[in-house]
Amino acid sequence: MYRPKSTVEQWRIFQAVVDHGGYAQAAEVLNKSQSSLNHAVAKLQQGLGVALLEVKGRKAFLTPEGEVFLRRSRKLTQGIEELELLADILASGWEPILRLVIEASLPRQPLYQALAEFSGRSRGCRIHLIEAQPSGCKAVVDKRAADLVFASRAFSGVTCLPLTTTVYVPVCSPEHRLAGLNEVSPHELERELELVLAESNETEEGWEGTEQPWVINHLHDTLSLLRRGVGFAWLPHDVVAPLVESNTLTRLTMANQVQRKRFTHLILPRSTPPGPAASLLLTLIRHHYGLPDDNTANA
Incomplete structure (x- = not known):
């Protein structure tokens, strides 16, 4: 079994002697006797078999080896x-990990902004951010397997916070046949290939689909196919707006100004109240979604 030849206290004393220019000065700062500091550094050097300091007059100077050990010891x-x-933080109830699950088709810029602000105040709390489809979000809520869930539907028996309403718009490639039409009716879309952001045989709840749906599991794949001229898709306006502006995608003009909307709900699956880290993140999320701090609802 490995036995250390030095202690953390010895390294701290060694650093103090260097930082304060000598044993006497370090002893005064550390409120220790000079002899105890001399003994600690001497024992450190003896254990390592390397000279770290040399004393000239009343000052201690680093040896070349000491310079290397100083950097590593810090x-x-x-x-x-x-x-x-970290031990003090955890003892105070601060969570070491927060698990977040977000439904794949939901926009998340306000969440990113909240997480960016949280990162500077996280006190070591790690974030696990997972993307899931609606069925996956439901499973997580049922199993109470996350701290926060962002979903397009509310769930009974858990705390739900309505965050925002997202407008979904139909888009396709500028080279797609639909892009050349001045106006598109729902009937015309029925005959077109639609990329549905969903999972397996899951369908868009409350949304009438086309006769030719391709079910795509990830937003990235949907956008990649659209850019290659494959089909059309209903996607969040906030997500596709920059792509429409850059002419990467074309937004279709619907007859009768047909729109699709979906709510974003923040779900707190656990039965226990959120801890201090989760409470801070909740406050930041409410702020970046433009909600009052106390705007919560029990479903």
Whole structure:
């Protein structure tokens, strides 16, 4: 079994002697006797078999080897401090991990903004962000397997926060036949290949589909196929707006101004109240979705 030849305290004393220019100065700062500091550094050097410091007059100077060990030892002591801080944070109830699940077809820019702000205040809390289809979101809620779920439907028995309404618009490639029409009717779309962002044989709840649906599991794949002239799709306006502006995709003009809408609900699946990290993230999410801090609803 490996036995360390040094202690964290020895490395801290070694750093203090260097930082404050000598044993006497470091002893005053650390509120220790100078002899105890001399003994600690001497024992450190003896254990390593390497000279780290040499004393000239009343000042201590690093040896070339000492310069290398100083840099490496600072990483060691910083790591110890971070571990001890993490222990204090966890002891206060701060969650080490938050698991977030978001439905694939929902826009998420406000969520990204909230996470960006949370990252600077996370205190070591890690984020696991997972994309899922509606059935996957339901399974996560049923199993209470996440801290926050963003879904297009509300669920009974758990806390639900309505966040926003998303407008979905039909888009296709500028080279697609539909792009050349001044106006498109729902009847004309029925005969076209539609890329449906869903899972397996899952259909869009409340949305009438076409006779030729291709079911695509990921938004990235849907956009890639659309750019290659394959079919059309109903996608969130916020997602496709930059692509329409750059003429990568074309937004179809629907007769009678037909629109499709979908709500985004924030679900808290767990039966226990959110911890301090989750509460902070919830506050940031409400802010970036433009909601009051106390706008919650129990379904």
